[in-house]
Amino acid sequence: MIKGDTWLTPTLARRGLLLTPAARRRQWLVRHVGQGSLLLVTSLSTLAVLFIFYFIIRDAWPFVQLRGIREFFTSTHWYPSAAGAEFGAASILFGSAVVTFGAILVAVPLGVAAAVCLSDVLPFSLRQGVKPVIEILAAIPSVAYGFFALVVFAPLLQEKGGQLLAVASWLIGAPVLALAIIVLSDLATTRMTDARRRAGRWGLAMGLAVPALYGLWALSRGLDGLQINSGTNALNVAIILGIMALPTVVSVSEDALQAVGRELREGSYALGATRAETLVKIVIPAARSGITAAIILGVMRALGETMVVWMASGNAAQIPTPWFNVLEPVRTLTATIAGDMGEADQVTGSARYHVLFFMALCLLVFSFLCNGISQRFIRKAKRISES
Amino acid sequence: MRIGTRKILDRSFTALGGFSIGLMILALILILVPMFIRGGGALGFRGTIEHRRLLLEKFERGNRPAIEAEIRRFEERRAPIYRQIAEFEAELTRGDSARRRQYAPALRDLKKNLGILLGPAPGAPRPMLARDQFGQTRWDRAVIKLDRVLIRESWDYSDPTRGGVRVRVPRAREFEGTPVAGIFPFLENHLAEILQPRPTFYWGFLTDESFDSHFFGGIWAELLGTFYLTAGAMLFALPMGIMAAIYLTEYATDGPVIRLITTSITTLAGVPSIVFGLFGLAFFINTLHLSSAKSVLAGSLTLALMILPTVIRSAEEAIRAVPRTFKEAALSLGAGRWQTVTGVILPAALPGILTGAIISMGRAAGETAPIIFTAAVSIGKPLTLFQTLTQPTPALSWNIYNLATEHEAMDEIRHVQFGMVLALVSLVLILNIAAIIVRARISKKLKG
Structure with a gap:
């Protein structure tokens, strides 16, 4: 070792590789402070959820104190601004339920069928082409959907609604009935001898087709003559909300279908099942949990939607007569909150202001429960696909 | 059942799938076409x-x-x-x-x-x-x-x-x-x-201010308002979301705390947007008094909370998609954990994070319900950057609603409404198409 060549002295060499105690403490501190602050930022979501619950409950509680909750859930008298104000929200809860149910009726069959088609039928290249359509459908802002429902769809429904419904009844009814007749006549003739079976099948099919056609014709005649008083009604909103919920339903159930292993499908095909039989009897039951989660997420999307229902549902706090008449205007929780807050804001502290927070609490609790359930189903689906 | 019947059932099942996909595409076209045609009428007309x-x-x-x-x-x-x-x-x-x-x-x-x-x-x-x-x-x-x-x-x-x-x-x-x-x-x-x-x-429809309650002029104030709200929301949500994603993917070890946090993130994603609006009113304005009444700041914060789960999730996905070998190579070269994250993982995950951010941006730009009580007014001047801290603003999404349902002469100004819808929809479409393209390039890179 040459004197003066200081960098090779043992102490420095040691110091170069090992940190001094002060530096080590500094590094320890930096690492832990850094991780701590990252954790802090991460836990902000938890904090936000807690704060949302706290603040909504804080402002909803005075309503419970002022009016109790029985009237809210049982009465249909919604006159929040009258002198003797009444806060019966049963009709509003009903309105929310009706449009959500209608949306699900539109979104689930179409969504699951589309998901099946995407995961098992379409070739890869076509699937890549359809994906952006779903994404764009999901990305269009709700206010644009609402505007479409109000300005384009509602006048159409009001003027040509009867004809549209009649055409739709033929489009949906004719293939469904035809299939039902084919299957029924086939099933009914299985016991016959081979010689008579063919004639029996055709005879039965013809015999069933006549009343079916007549029924369909009568239905479409009835629908065609229908007078629709207002295009802004529950049907309009349900259809638009259904389209909005479609992307959620499609993408979540497609994930669930994809997660079902190849082995199940191959086993089914090997036993001679057709693709439809494989999907309906094997794959969809195996993906049940994921599809349930998709439906719940679709419900949440439809229930929590504000702009479409506010613009196009007609906003009449009433239970239509008869209750399943979807051509009547309805009013939903979200639309009530959005519409009444502007006026209720000036009377902070009154029951009128706090009832809106109580409604928000109902929405919040419901979506929280839905979320919990759907997460449970998604976890279950993951477990199944892994095992 | 006869084999013929089974075949028919199989075919019709396939047809049902094709029908629903066709219906989805048709719905998209039916919704977009009137907006583009009649919205175009706000810009080009006789x-x-x-x-x-x-x-x-x-x-x-x-x-x-x-x-x-x-x-x-x-x-x-x-x-x-x-x-x-x-x-x-x-x-x-x-x-x-x-x-x-x-x-x-x-x-x-x-x-x-x-x-x-x-x-x-x-x-x-x-x-x-x-x-x-x-x-x-x-x-x-x-x-x-x-x-x-x-x-x-x-x-x-x-x-x-x-x-x-x-x-x-x-x-x-x-x-x-x-x-x-x-x-x-x-x-x-x-x-x-x-x-x-x-x-x-x-062309002034995009760059002129409106006057006489949108009878004449353009939508500059609304465009600018939407821009401020979206940029503000991203300013808060993006750093927080990326940091949370880094923590969740690189540092967190499974335990009750982390499970609580992930549950909260999914819960936050499921909160109806109107509830965010009420929360923003009750917390940012009535409790924290960020501003005396509605302001762009309060609206941006509310929107940021709303898109936070999406940002976290997409960033998490992007980070998880980075191959393990990248991280191992960095660690074996003597880089620290933080250096690995900032120097190797984040740059590799950046396009993916960007995709998620762009999609969340589109969502923030289009959302109406959270800003009704926190930021939006029907008529207002374009704000300067400094005014956004205290002043409310008109915004595309809110004004579409307002002009279509509450305006005194809504039938007279349909072209303005359609023009606003066109502006908002094309903004969101451009953002989403950009995201789709970025993602396609990533997947190509990962494949190649």
């Missing part, structure tokens, strides 16, 4: 001389001498109408009072409708509101207003069983035998010569 006069008077835009010449031509060509009306009025004042009573209300109504079509009569005092100062600026509206001049509409309630029945009476018949009767065929045949419509591309 503009009349009144449109050019408006641009000249309000924005000092256009070739002044040429437009003034056009205005002179306009005045000359419409002069006969007013001459005949003046003649008839003079005749009425001279004539007996019964005749005056018969024609006075009809004449008043006619002059009002003429004013709507052609602007204030020559020599009349200048009205207060801009909408009364100008005639029809768009040819498509002018044609509709011409119908109001030619035909008087009224409602007949004489039959109580049927409700109101619309009655259309041609004004030419009302004024039969008077000098005024001549103006109706004249107007019908010469309106185009009077108003001089010309194909116009009004």
Whole structure:
């Protein structure tokens, strides 16, 4: 070792590789402070959820104190601004339920069928082409959907609604009935001898087709003559909300279908099942949990939607007569909150202001429960696909 | 079951899938096409001389001498109408009072409708509101207003069983035998010569401020408001979301705390947007007093909370998609954990994070419910950057709602509403298409 060549002295060499105690403490501190602050930022979501619950409950509680909750859930008298104000929200809860149910009726069959088609039928290249359509459908802002429902769809429904419904009844009814007749006549003739079976099948099919056609014709005649008083009604909103919920339903159930292993499908095909039989009897039951989660997420999307229902549902706090008449205007929780807050804001502290927070609490609790359930189903689906 | 029946069932099952996908594509087209066609009408339309006069008077835009010449031509060509009306009025004042009573209300109504079509009569005092100062600026509206001049509409309630029945009476018949009767065929045949419509591309629709509650002008204030709200939301949500994603993917070890956090993130994603709006009102404005009333700041924070789960999730996914080998290589070269994250993992995950961020941006730009109570007003000036801390702003999403449902004359300004929808939808579409392209490039890179 040459004197003066200081960098090779043992102490420095040691110091170069090992940190001094002060530096080590500094590094320890930096690492832990850094991780701590990252954790802090991460836990902000938890904090936000807690704060949302706290603040909504804080402002909803005075309503419970002022009016109790029985009237809210049982009465249909919604006159929040009258002198003797009444806060019966049963009709509003009903309105929310009706449009959500209608949306699900539109979104689930179409969504699951589309998901099946995407995961098992379409070739890869076509699937890549359809994906952006779903994404764009999901990305269009709700206010644009609402505007479409109000300005384009509602006048159409009001003027040509009867004809549209009649055409739709033929489009949906004719293939469904035809299939039902084919299957029924086939099933009914299985016991016959081979010689008579063919004639029996055709005879039965013809015999069933006549009343079916007549029924369909009568239905479409009835629908065609229908007078629709207002295009802004529950049907309009349900259809638009259904389209909005479609992307959620499609993408979540497609994930669930994809997660079902190849082995199940191959086993089914090997036993001679057709693709439809494989999907309906094997794959969809195996993906049940994921599809349930998709439906719940679709419900949440439809229930929590504000702009479409506010613009196009007609906003009449009433239970239509008869209750399943979807051509009547309805009013939903979200639309009530959005519409009444502007006026209720000036009377902070009154029951009128706090009832809106109580409604928000109902929405919040419901979506929280839905979320919990759907997460449970998604976890279950993951477990199944892994095992 | 027969094999034939099973085959039919199989085919129809496939057809059902194809049908629903076709329906989805059809729905997308049916929704977008009217928005693009009618929204395009806000920018490109047949503009009349009144449109050019408006641009000249309000924005000092256009070739002044040429437009003034056009205005002179306009005045000359419409002069006969007013001459005949003046003649008839003079005749009425001279004539007996019964005749005056018969024609006075009809004449008043006619002059009002003429004013709507052609602007204030020559020599009349200048009205207060801009909408009364100008005639029809768009040819498509002018044609509709011409119908109001030619035909008087009224409602007949004489039959109580049927409700109101619309009655259309041609004004030419009302004024039969008077000098005024001549103006109706004249107007019908010469309106185009009077108003001089010309194909116009009004780019100012995007860059002009609106005036007289959106009757005229553009949507600059709304565009800017949407930009501020979106940028503000991203400013808060993006760093927080990326940091949370880094923690969740690189540092967190499974345990009750982490499970609580991930549950909270999914819960936050499921909260209805209107509840975010109420929360923003109750927390940011009524409790923290960030601003005395609505402000862009409060709205941005509310929107940021709303898109936070999406940002976290997409960033998490992007980080998890980075191959393990990258991280192992960095660690084996002696890089620390933090150095690995910032130097290797984040750059590799950046395109993926960007995709998620762009999609969340589109969501923040389009969302209405959270800003109703926290940031949006119907009419306002474009804000400066500093004002966003304290002032509310008009925004595209809110103003679409407001103009379509609460405006005093919503049928008159459909083109403005469609133009706003077009602006918002194309903004969101551009963002999403950008995201799709970025993602396609990533997957190509990962494959290749």
